[in-house]
Amino acid sequence: MEIEDMVANSALIKAREGSNGRSWKWREMLRFPHISQCNDLATTIERDYYSLCVRQPIGKKLFQLFCRSQPELQNHMSLQDALVRQSSACFQGTNLTLSFIRDLHKYLSGEPFIQYQKSMFFDRFLQWKQLERKPITKQTFRKYRLLGKGGFGEVWAYQVRATGMMYACKKLEKTHVKTRKGESMALNEKQILESLDSRFVVNLAYAYETKQALCMVLTMMSGGDLRFHIYNIGKPGLDTERVCFYAAEVCCGLIHLHQKSILYRDLKPENILLDDKGHIRISDLGLAVRLSEGKLVRGRVGTLGYMAPEVIGHERYGMSADWWGLGCLVYEMTAGQPPFRARGEHPKTSEMERRIQMGQEEYSDKFSMVAKDLCSLLLTKDPKRRLGCQDSKGREVQAHPFFQKINFRMLELGLVKPPFKPDPRQVYCSDVHDIDEFSTLKGVTLNQSDNEFYSKFNTGSVPITWQNEIIETGCFKELNLFGPEGSRSPLKRS
Ligand code: ADP
Ligand code: MG
Ligand code: MG
Numbered sequence: 219m220e221i222e223d224m225v226a227n228s229a230l231i232k233a234r235e236g237s238n239g240r241s242w243k244w245r246e247m248l249r250f251p252h253i254s255q256c257n258d259l260a261t262t263i264e265r266d267y268y269s270l271c272v273r274q275p276i277g278k279k280l281f282q283l284f285c286r287s288q289p290e291l292q293n294h295m296s297l298q299d300a301l302v303r304q305s306s307a308c309f310q311g312t313n314l315t316l317s318f319i320r321d322l323h324k325y326l327s328g329e330p331f332i333q334y335q336k337s338m339f340f341d342r343f344l345q346w347k348q349l350e351r352k353p354i355t356k357q358t359f360r361k362y363r364l365l366g367k368g369g370f371g372e373v374w375a376y377q378v379r380a381t382g383m384m385y386a387c388k389k390l391e392k393t394h395v396k397t398r399k400g401e402s403m404a405l406n407e408k409q410i411l412e413s414l415d416s417r418f419v420v421n422l423a424y425a426y427e428t429k430q431a432l433c434m435v436l437t438m439m440s441g442g443d444l445r446f447h448i449y450n451i452g453k454p455g456l457d458t459e460r461v462c463f464y465a466a467e468v469c470c471g472l473i474h475l476h477q478k479s480i481l482y483r484d485l486k487p488e489n490i491l492l493d494d495k496g497h498i499r500i501s502d503l504g505l506a507v508r509l510s511e512g513k514l515v516r517g518r519v520g521t522l523g524y525m526a527p528e529v530i531g532h533e534r535y536g537m538s539a540d541w542w543g544l545g546c547l548v549y550e551m552t553a554g555q556p557p558f559r560a561r562g563e564h565p566k567t568s569e570m571e572r573r574i575q576m577g578q579e580e581y582s583d584k585f586s587m588v589a590k591d592l593c594s595l596l597l598t599k600d601p602k603r604r605l606g607c608q609d610s611k612g613r614e615v616q617a618h619p620f621f622q623k624i625n626f627r628m629l630e631l632g633l634v635k636p637p638f639k640p641d642p643r644q645v646y647c648s649d650v651h652d653i654d655e656f657s658t659l660k661g662v663t664l665n666q667s668d669n670e671f672y673s674k675f676n677t678g679s680v681p682i683t684w685q686n687e688i689i690e691t692g693c694f695k696e697l698n699l700f701g702p703e704g705s706r707s708p709l710k711r712s
Contacts, residue, residue: 223649226363230375231643233362234440234494239382240691243396247380248688248697256344263347264291265335276346276685276694284330284339293332298322300541302447321564338700351687354426354678359435360388366443368502369429370394374655375438381691384438385423392668393659401671404432407504410480411436412680417632418471420491420501423683427676428534430658435530439499441492442646444551448487454561455584459637461551466616466624468544471500473612476537476595479509485543487550492646496636509596522567523556527599528577540613541606545596552584557597575599575667592620612681 233239241247263270272280285291301322305314334340337351362375371389378385390404409433411422441447444464448454456464468490482500489502505519514534518525526542528535549557557579559565560614565573579597581590595605595618606615616626628634640646647653688694 219649220651222649223696226650227645230362230645232489233360233375234384234438234642236382236384239377239384241379244291244380244382244693247698248693249501250342250345250697253341254390255343256341256348259344259347259351265333266322267320270699271326271331271334273631274681274685275689277343279345279689279698280346281326281331281334284334284337285326287337287339288333290328294322294326302660304350341470342698342700346685346688347681350679350681352678353427354424357429358426359385359423361387363645365647367653367656369504370398370400372653377436378687381687381693383687383691384440386438387434388434388436390433391431391656391658392427392664393430393662394656394671395432396662396664396668397645397659399562403504404519404554405671405675406506407435407502408675410503410506410508412677413422414470414475414478415682416474417497417630418467418474418499419503420499421681421683422686424673424679425677427672432672432675436501437493437499439491439501439643440494440646441496441640442548443488444467444489444490444492444498446646446648447492448551448554456551457637458552458586459547462620462624463634464551466549466621466626466629467498468500468547468616469612469621470626470630471498472540473507473545474535475500475615476540476611480506481509481512481515481537482506482540482543483520483529484524485540485547486521487547490547493638494642496639497632503640522570523559525574526601528601531569537599537612538601538607541596541604542601542613545593548589548596549579549593552589552593553582554584557593564680588618588620588622593619 260410270277272278282295285295297617298319301315336606338579358378358380359376360379362377364372365375366373367634368388371391371394373386373388376385376387377383390400395401408422408425411420412425413456415421420437420439422434422436424433426433426435455694468485472482472485480503482503483505484502485500489500490498492498508517509515516532516534518528518529518532519538520543522530524546525541526535526539529539546557555561558570558577576599579593581593585593592605596605598617601607605610605618610615615621616624625634
């Protein structure tokens with residue numbers, strides 16, 4: 219490792235440990251606008267109870283603060299606390315609890331919601347929303363080392379100056395996007411990511427543009443991608459416990475996407491990332507498509523080695539392609555090599571296609587009986603007979619004996635401890651030197667119609683992720699003070 223790499227790594231490790239990531243000017247960066255500057259917002263914001271008081275994290279906090287300030291709502295709030303505790307602590311009687319919670323929301327969305335909108339708590343919410351809408355530029359972030367490279371650009375470790383939050387920034391070079399007609403792909407990835415909210419899929423926090431690039435700022439996954447874990451740490455492959463845990467979490471992620479009618483189409487080790495605790499998230503949704511009700515798609519997309527036979531064969535296909543992908547992933551994690559190609563072997567395209575459509579994959583003694591059974595069911599050539607493709611929407615995969623030890627309900631709540639925790643002092647990616655540089659293409663001119671597309675992409679902060687950032691980094695707690703006697707301005711700071 220060269221000295222430059224060591225310096226880049228230690229800067230990143232220090233930032234991640236971060237107690238001191240905020241800029242000294244952070245309070246100024248997050249200074250509330252005067253309430254009169256929120257008038258536009260007040261008239262245009264959609265007055266939807268569920269969005270304003272349940273889904274948006276800061277909105278939810280302020281609505282709760284309002285309710286607690288109203289003597290006649292005290293009982294309702296205690297009831298709500300008890301119900302929330304109940305529903306997360308115990309799985310029995312969940313339906314009853316859920317119906318109580320529904321009734322409670324029905325009540326709160328009436329008169330209390332109307333009163334809330336007249337209160338200083340709602341004014342404060344508008345002030346936060348106004349901050350949320352601040353334009354995003356290069357200057358919003360501090361930049362650390364290069365983490366990886368993709369088809370259109372590089373991925374870098376970033377930190378928000380105002381809050382200290384770490385993210386990964388996926389850059390798409392405008393010249394490359396234009397030359398390779400990647401506009402709809404870029405916009406597609408951005409729009410699908412912002413519509414999702416799952417612990418098994420990376421979150422989008424910001425989308426913005428610079429002169430050269432379109433940038434997506436995503437959940438930082440400091441454990442690196444599964445490709446790195448399979449091949450770059452000791453003997454190729456992972457132990458059974460890890461294979462089972464990662465496969466189970468990927469399975470939950472796929473089910474979540476499929477429930478939203480999204481077909482992922484790019485399942486492979488380098489697109490499955492590990493966070494600092496050892497949980498996985500699916501990333502890289504560039505090839506994902508939203509299928510309309512019961513419809514299928516056609517299109518040979520993905521990475522050849524992981525494409526399902528029906529994708530290669532130009533047939534119409536649906537979610538079946540992802541269950542094939544899961545089969546390839548479980549196979550590769552177990553064997554330390556993908557199912558249809560030996561390590562270091564580079565068969566011609568036609569040969570790869572033949573193997574995938576007709577060849578029989580081989581199972582070494584690294585595969586237990588159940589692992590082999592799961593893989594061969596997922597790698598069934600005929601999509602109609604493949605595991606996962608029956609009517610249960612993926613639940614039959616979770617029911618396979620391979621996952622016997624997994625409690626999927628706990629897993630979906632994030633309550634299962636991962637079998638492997640990444641070392642916080644290690645950087646799980648190739649040395650900066652070994653990642654090829656990405657250059658701007660010369661001689662490509664960007665014009666007005668390009669700008670129209672860029673402005674569709676450049677939407678700034680994604681509300682739920684941004685609000686979570688403000689809360690998680692403690693900024694909400696430190697800044698959300700109210701002046702004496704409930705005045706609407708924040709306390710003057712010394
Ligand atoms: P592409 O669509 O071009 O394949 P990816 O989104 O897969 O680009 O990113 C390329 C690589 O960058 C990944 O394989 C991974 O190693 C790294 N990477 C991507 N997103 C993150 C993230 N959120 N955190 C950490 N590393 C990431
Ligand atoms: Mg990728
Ligand atoms: Mg991609």
